[in-house]
Amino acid sequence: MTGYLIRRFLWMIPVLFTVALVTFLLMHNAPGGPWDRDPSARQVDPNTQRVLNEYYGLNKPLWQQFTAYVFGDIKNGKFVCGAICGNLGPSYRMRGMTIQGYLFDPPEGKPFWYSRFGYSLRLAVIAMLLAVGIGIPIGIISALKQNTMIDYLSLFIATVGISVPNFVIAIFLIIIFASMLHWVSIVPRSWDQIDVWILPAVVLGFGTLARTTRYTRASMLEVIRQDYVRTARAKGLREQLVIFRHMIKNAMIPVVTLLFPAFAGLITGSFIIETMLGFPGMGRAYVTAISQRDYSMIMGTTLIYGVLIVIANLSVDIVYVFLDPRIRLTD
């Protein structure tokens, strides 16, 4: 099993390398750069161009630009580590800002969770709590009351939540709660109050909630038919104890495995919602970078997202191995 985990872990390297290479080549091919190359626009004078090219390392051959970006480079006799150390380079649009500084540094005098990444992380945590806190109980109840109205209703809502993408659900909720009922404002002035977080968290968490519900229900239905549940009932155990100690405890194993990738999905999957709701997180920074054609920012964020997603994929396998002793991964 250790061998499997190591191999699985090492497999990340070629995958991340491919992600970096494809991103790099495509972004390099993108029109534009630190300045406008449009011939009709005012041109940057050649001397400035040369300095800028040097600053962004664009004067080197392509392969060297790539290795410098990913691994590191020797600048003025000093080794500067690249993307593998978390150094994603300077932004093309925001002067004097590095990508990692823009995404991970909080404003002056604020703790880390006020950074753009911190905002996205906090939103993902709240969405996750909502998904788990509501999804698991609903899943359990609808399994215990299988084929009743409650079951059908929760199954239908779960189906909607799984198939309809979250930004479409966001649109419906915005129109209902902001435009029609005026309960919340679409883009709040400040994100310091907790109540303005409810709408984005619900929207973001809805898909995960639906998936958790479906998964919990299916898992519970499987457990309900197990022999040990019948045994527990036969020996006269109170129904509550049977449900909590025997059913739920065992039914949760597959559900927990779902939660890890779901969490990474919540961090990485929020860029449209963040943009729609004016949320100051990493996702909106990404979308802004796309609309401003800030290529170094797009590339850096893509790499961060790529790493998160690859780690999430890996975590499913690992968590699965640790949580469920019935699964033996053979080499």
Added chain:
Amino acid sequence: MAATTDLSKSTPPGKAVTLEVTSPKRDLMADAFYRLMRNKAAVAGMVVIFVFLMVGLFANFIVPHNPLKINAGKGFLPPVWVEKTTSNKRPDPNFLLGTDTLGRDVLSRTIYGARVSMLVGFLPTAIILVVGTVIGLVSGYVGGRLDNLLMRFTDVVFAFPDLLFFIIVMISLRDTFIGTLLNGLFLLFVALAIVNWVGVARIVRGQVLSLKEKEFVEAARCIGARDSRIMFRHILPNSLGPIIITAAVTIPNMIIVEAILGYLGLGLRPPTDPNAFFITSWGALMLEGQTAINAQPWLLLSPAICVALVVLAFTFLGDGLRDAFDPRMKGTS
């Protein structure tokens, strides 16, 4: 077929049996179709999909207005069910869903959006089904090094965050020659196809691996059938079920990706020609709605409802197909 084998088993040995087909002749496909037709949700899904397909196909005949026509002084009209907007605009019965910032008819634009979205759903899916099936068939049947190569490749593609890939492809190649073909749709098709054929190939390969050990393949080989015949006449028809189910799952995903890219301003390029075939997409409409979210939230409503309807329709159809092709799996998903 099942009935006849049962019959022969239940007959005492040594007694001659005449096998009679009592029920009408049915095959796997007809059986599945029959079961599918009895699934109300799946049929409703098919109807919705068919309606949207027709709307998209005949968009130019059914639109009440030209979707690019700017009605001066009639911008920001609300849909007919809204009595009055905050800026004191009243709905105009000529524009059922209201007008956008420039005074263009929202209903007509939504109808044209269906054309792009349905095409983005169906065309790349058709391509990846053909490519993925052929590669999966050959790879699973021949095996060996080719198969190994395919599997490693699919591993990388599966691990690659696909939405990010679409985004950077659209950003970087949008202004090249390929990016301008078909108003940018061609590039979108290619990007979608590059990533998604892999899933189909994997599913088909799995089917082939289990089917090629079956007796009917052995029998075909015994009577001297060529490999290509075995692959396409014996194995392929028997793995059609999972392929069709994959299609039903892939199409809505494509439509969602188009909506996301359109929303990011990376989808269809807005045409200048008023008689263009592709005018706008649901994603682009959402982007337009987003810019006026405070004044006119209902601009977002029609593309959102359309995406939700189509995606749900495909979900119900997909679930129905799954139950139809494999009744034993019913209700387990």
